[in-house]
Amino acid sequence: MQESSRMEGTVKPKQIESVESILEKYIPEDELKEVKRILFGQNRGTSVSVQPVNQEATDIANANNFQVLFSKILAEKEQLRQPRIVRIGIIQNSIGAPTNAPIHDQYMAIQNKIEKMIDAAGAMGVNVLCLQETWHMPFAFCTRERYPWVEFAQPVTGEATQFIQRMARKYNMVIVSPMLERDEVHGSTIHNTAVVVGNNGNIIGKSRKNHIPRTGDFNESTYYMESTLGHPVFETVFGKIGINICYGRHHNLNWLAYGLNGSEIVFNPSATVTGLSEPMWGVEARNAAMTNNYFVGSINRVGTEHFPNEFTSGDGKPAHKDFGHFYGSSYFSSPDNCRSPGLSRVQDGLNIAEVDLNLCQQVKDKWNFQMTARYEMYAKFLTDYIDPNYQPQIVRDPSIKKN
Numbered sequence: 001m002q003e004s005s006r007m008e009g010t011v012k013p014k015q016i017e018s019v020e021s022i023l024e025k026y027i028p029e030d031e032l033k034e035v036k037r038i039l040f041g042q043n044r045g046t047s048v049s050v051q052p053v054n055q056e057a058t059d060i061a062n063a064n065n066f067q068v069l070f071s072k073i074l075a076e077k078e079q080l081r082q083p084r085i086v087r088i089g090i091i092q093n094s095i096g097a098p099t100n101a102p103i104h105d106q107y108m109a110i111q112n113k114i115e116k117m118i119d120a121a122g123a124m125g126v127n128v129l130c131l132q133e134t135w136h137m138p139f140a141f142c143t144r145e146r147y148p149w150v151e152f153a154q155p156v157t158g159e160a161t162q163f164i165q166r167m168a169r170k171y172n173m174v175i176v177s178p179m180l181e182r183d184e185v186h187g188s189t190i191h192n193t194a195v196v197v198g199n200n201g202n203i204i205g206k207s208r209k210n211h212i213p214r215t216g217d218f219n220e221s222t223y224y225m226e227s228t229l230g231h232p233v234f235e236t237v238f239g240k241i242g243i244n245i246c247y248g249r250h251h252n253l254n255w256l257a258y259g260l261n262g263s264e265i266v267f268n269p270s271a272t273v274t275g276l277s278e279p280m281w282g283v284e285a286r287n288a289a290m291t292n293n294y295f296v297g298s299i300n301r302v303g304t305e306h307f308p309n310e311f312t313s314g315d316g317k318p319a320h321k322d323f324g325h326f327y328g329s330s331y332f333s334s335p336d337n338c339r340s341p342g343l344s345r346v347q348d349g350l351n352i353a354e355v356d357l358n359l360c361q362q363v364k365d366k367w368n369f370q371m372t373a374r375y376e377m378y379a380k381f382l383t384d385y386i387d388p389n390y391q392p393q394i395v396r397d398p399s400i401k402k403n
Contacts, residue, residue, distance in 0.1 A: 015274070015325055015346045019282075041286070041338035043073050048340050051354075056123040064116040066093075067349035070124065071340040073295075073332070075356035084357040086238050088265060088295065089126035091117050092330045093348045094303030095138050103151045107136055111163055117350050122171035124352055127199075127238040130176040130267040132301045132330075133246050134192065136160045137180060139271045139301065142217040142323055143311045150223070153182035153190050156206055161195050169201035174236045176243055178269040180223075181206070190224045194243040194269065196234045204234050209245040210254055216276060216315040217323050218247075231257035239264045239357050242294075246270040249284050249298075259292030264357050267297045273324035281329060282339075289333035293364045295355055302328035302348060335363035 016022060027035055036047045051070045053061075061068045075083065096109025114135065121129050133139070137152035154160055164177040174197065181193035192209035208227030212220050231254070234241045242258035242265070249255070249268050258266050268285055272278075285296040303326055310319040331342035332353040343349035364370060384390055 015327070017346060018329065018342060018344055020341055041334075041336070043334060043336060043338040044076070048073055048334075048338050050341055054124060057120040057350075060116055060120040060123060061350070064113070065348065066113075066117060066120075067344050067347050068120055068124070068352070069341055069343060069349065070352045070354075071332070072354045073334045073338065073340070073356070073359065075359035075362055078358060078362075081358055084239070085354060086128060086265075086357055087124065087126045087352060087354045088297055088332065089121045089124070089129040089350060089352045090267070090297040090299045090330050090332070091121075091129065091131050091135075091350050092299055092302050092328045092343055093117065093132065093135065094301070094326075095305055099138050099140070099305060100308045103148055106138070107152065107159075110136055111160075113348065115163075115167070117348070118167045118171070118173075118175075120350055121352070122167075122173065124350075126171070126173060126352055128174045128176075128236070128241065128265065130194075130243075130269060130297055130299060131178055132299045133178045133269040133271045134180050135178060135269075135301075138305045138307075139323070139326070140305075140307065141220040141223045143307055143309065144219070144222050145309065145311070146222075150180075150190060153180040155182050155184050156193070156195055156203065158182075161197065161203065164195070164197050165201040165203070168197045168199055172199045174199050174238055174241070176241065176267055176269070178243070178245065181208075191227070192220070192224050192245060194245060194267075196236075196241065196243070199237055204236065205232060207232050207234075207243045207245070209248065211247045211251050213247040214314070216317075217311075217313045218276075219314055231261050233258060233261040233263045242266040244268050244288075246272070249288070250280075252288075255288040255292055259294055263292075263294045264360050265295045265297065266292075267299065269299045271301050271326060274327050275324060278327055278329075281327075282331075282342075285331075286333040286337055286339055289335055290337040290363075291369060293335045293360050293367075293369065295335065295353075295357075295360070296333040297330070297351075297353075298333065299330045300328055301326040302344070302346065335360050 048071050053068045097106045140149035168175045178194040181191040183189050194207045196204040198204045210227045242263035285298040289296040306322045327345045329342040332340040343351050
């Protein structure tokens with residue numbers, strides 16, 4: 001499912017299916033195991049491998065042209081605690097209709113896709129599911145046009161959430177629904193929000209995007225500003241969940257705060273394109289999972305979204321009608337620094353990991369990051385740093401000659 005298109009008189013390169021598929025194609029099997037050990041880590045001495053997907057989920061996926069992956073990440077058996085087995089799912093998807101179609105037609109085309117993918121998650125017994133950033137619309141913010149794109153914004157209790165509530169009740173599933181929120185109570189302002197819907201279809205709460213990018217095409221502050229909700233962690237029947245939306249993954253203290261608030265699973269619903277952040281994609285979440293001792297589900301949308309009007313970029317590129325290719329590659333990271341296989345770079349997909357949440361505490365007890373951290377020292381430093389009169393702690397070599 002490779003794609004090629006012409007723009008600015010040049011041919012865009014064909015998109016590869018996935019890094020894993022290339023490794024498996026060209027590296028001999030005996031060497032591949034060692035390569036995967038080095039690149040992707042190990043869980044209890046073995047690489048995280050793809051597990052069989054049941055027939056019902058396979059049939060749904062085949063009929064609706066999306067990929068399903070399933071893997072397991074285990075913990076050691078304990079004497080006093082029973083295993084805490086949870087199935088986590090993440091969904092990546094392309095848009096379902098052209099961006100010049102009527103707004104509600106665009107929304108319904110995506111909802112129809114997502115419904116089938118949640119059906120497959122339900123068939124696989126997923127307990128906690130997260131969708132991609134603003135799943136119900138194209139990622140139009142970087143066009144800097146207000147209309148028609150703000151018409152996708154909905155109140156937390158709107159149509160998109162009502163759909164998610166129905167699906168959560170249907171499958172006894174906690175679903176995290178990242179959406180463009182219209183806050184009707186506070187001046188109808190807009191926020192990049194994730195609504196957490198409980199397995200009974202109830203709204204548990206919401207989290208918002210803490211860090212807004214201002215880089216290249218991605219200058220989203222013309223639509224919404226940074227959250228004031230902090231780093232909420234939602235206690236559900238299936239574990240404690242945090243949501244670190246998109247650009248927040250580049251901020252280490254953001255990850256830290258979700259961990260200190262007790263997260264066992266942190267989702268990172270994102271929208272990022274080839275050439276911007278892909279070399280960082282495979283390492284940031286793994287680093288966060290290991291240093292904060294929780295599971296991370298990293299979600300990126302997929303496909304190339306073309307817009308009716310040209311827009312210019314913050315990095316000097318000629319005017320263009322798309323941001324580039326959203327490279328998918330959604331995957332899971334574990335507290336022990338292994339990772340699951342990733343979804344395709346070019347196809348819609350559902351990735352599922354069966355995990356034992358006991359692994360979070362087991363890794364804490366092994367590495368002692370929280371025990372050895374110097375929070376009081378960091379707190380003092382940050383307090384000093386935000387003082388306008390702060391001076392960096394630099395010790396200068398006296399032998400350096402001053403100009």
